[in-house]
Amino acid sequence: MSIQNTVSSWEQLLEIAQKNTPARRVRRPGQSPSTAPIPSSLHKLPPNTTPPVLLYRDTNSWCPFCERVWFALEEKEIPFETEFIDLSNKPKWYTDLVPTTLVPAAKIEGKLVYESKDILLTLEERFSNPPLLPEDPEENAVARQWVEDAETNGFRDVAYKFLRQTPVNNDELANLQATFEAKLDELEQALGKYPGPYFVSSFSLVDIMYSPHLDRLAANLPVYRGYHIKRNPRFPRINAWFEALNQRPAYHRVKSDDTTNNLLLRRRWGVSPVGNPLPLDVATSQEIQYQAEAAERLSDNREVAIGDILKNSGVQALAVNGDVSAVREAVDFHLRLLADYLINGNGAPLPWGRVAGKDNVDPFSAAVGAITLAYVRNRICAPRDMSAGAATAFRAAADKLLASIY
Numbered sequence: 001m002s003i004q005n006t007v008s009s010w011e012q013l014l015e016i017a018q019k020n021t022p023a024r025r026v027r028r029p030g031q032s033p034s035t036a037p038i039p040s041s042l043h044k045l046p047p048n049t050t051p052p053v054l055l056y057r058d059t060n061s062w063c064p065f066c067e068r069v070w071f072a073l074e075e076k077e078i079p080f081e082t083e084f085i086d087l088s089n090k091p092k093w094y095t096d097l098v099p100t101t102l103v104p105a106a107k108i109e110g111k112l113v114y115e116s117k118d119i120l121l122t123l124e125e126r127f128s129n130p131p132l133l134p135e136d137p138e139e140n141a142v143a144r145q146w147v148e149d150a151e152t153n154g155f156r157d158v159a160y161k162f163l164r165q166t167p168v169n170n171d172e173l174a175n176l177q178a179t180f181e182a183k184l185d186e187l188e189q190a191l192g193k194y195p196g197p198y199f200v201s202s203f204s205l206v207d208i209m210y211s212p213h214l215d216r217l218a219a220n221l222p223v224y225r226g227y228h229i230k231r232n233p234r235f236p237r238i239n240a241w242f243e244a245l246n247q248r249p250a251y252h253r254v255k256s257d258d259t260t261n262n263l264l265l266r267r268r269w270g271v272s273p274v275g276n277p278l279p280l281d282v283a284t285s286q287e288i289q290y291q292a293e294a295a296e297r298l299s300d301n302r303e304v305a306i307g308d309i310l311k312n313s314g315v316q317a318l319a320v321n322g323d324v325s326a327v328r329e330a331v332d333f334h335l336r337l338l339a340d341y342l343i344n345g346n347g348a349p350l351p352w353g354r355v356a357g358k359d360n361v362d363p364f365s366a367a368v369g370a371i372t373l374a375y376v377r378n379r380i381c382a383p384r385d386m387s388a389g390a391a392t393a394f395r396a397a398a399d400k401l402l403a404s405i406y
């Protein structure tokens with residue numbers, strides 16, 4: 001029996017994956033991104049009603065300011081629609097509409113608001129339940145001040161200088177680090193003002209203002225500066241704050257995984273790593289659901305994935321006499337193996353590999369498989385293509401299969 005017949009069909013894979021995860025996305029044929037998440041509260045809207053909020057955000061879901069708004073929308077369970085803006089080629093109607101021409105912007109009950117902080121405050125005003133600012137007037141005033149401070153206290157400037165600026169010498173690097181650490185000390189202090197792990201006594205807009213930036217820094221700094229925020233004994237409260245965020249389902253819907261954040265820094269900002277890549281994010285108790293979500297994404301969006309691999313990975317160079325169909329078939333086969341492994345893996349023997357004493361690897365298929373898996377492993381991007389948890393499961397499975405090809 002040919003090995004090709006030992007792996008399930010796409011239809012079978014999709015059916016099993018969908019049984020194991022409730023996660024679904026909307027397909028957007030011919031558009032970028034090719035799929036979009038469904039807001040968790042959209043089902044609350046009566047049929048044929050327009051959601052009260054329209055969010056304009058970046059096509060790649062990299063923008064930390066857009067993440068703030070999305071985070072609040074999910075926390076408040078506000079049904080919303082998304083319009084994606086290609087930042088490398090902004091449509092004229094968008095630059096005409098939004099004075100800053102930046103994302104995010106939003107139409108909130110028909111009214112245009114831009115600047116993430118202002119969008120958050122308007123959402124708070126129009127959709128006060130659940131509140132993301134404290135009810136106690138004194139604490140409310142502190143929280144509002146901290147929301148303002150998050151924009152003006154120089155934290156982001158100092159942090160991104162340390163991360164991205166090429167220092168002329170070690171002294172300059174040490175200065176950049178010290179200035180950044182002093183800013184983190186300020187956050188550490190602020191986190192101690194009220195009981196509980198958040199900036200004020202309950203989760204609030206202040207946490208939302210900082211989380212996309214601290215997340216990116218915590219992922220990037222170890223790899224690009226050899227500096228750790230997580231598990232750094234100087235910042236116990238910041239670490240407890242990360243733990244508390246980790247308990248929030250909305251956070252898991254909107255966050256990126258560390259690998260996305262790290263690949264982005266290299267590709268978008270051209271920064272060179274000084275250290276090894278971070279290990280993949282630690283698997284959680286929901287790993288099986290995340291594996292199913294990753295398999296569902298891959299199976300449901302396979303045509304786009306295959307098209308992208310053929311066009312952009314370089315694999316077509318392996319076509320013999322220009323016959324791309326054999327390459328396409330081998331790409332398809334390895335993606336099915338990946339989906340199958342995501343569903344049935346977990347300790348089961350890998351679906352191929354050398355049988356003792358037998359040289360059973362087809363070199364053409366192995367080469368196409370290696371390119372396919374290496375490409376998709378780094379190509380997927382969370383939360384653009386799937387949730388961060390699913391992306392982590394996806395990369396882990398691709399690594400496992402890649403290591404078993406030869």
Ligand SMILES: N[C@@H](CCC(=O)N[C@@H](CS)C(=O)NCC(=O)O)C(=O)O
Nearest residue numbers: 063064065087102103104115116117
């Ligand atoms: N202060 C703005 C910053 C927004 C911002 O910088 N957005 C970036 C994406 S992360 C953008 O739109 N860049 C496109 C451009 O610079 O043309 C906010 O908080 O909303």
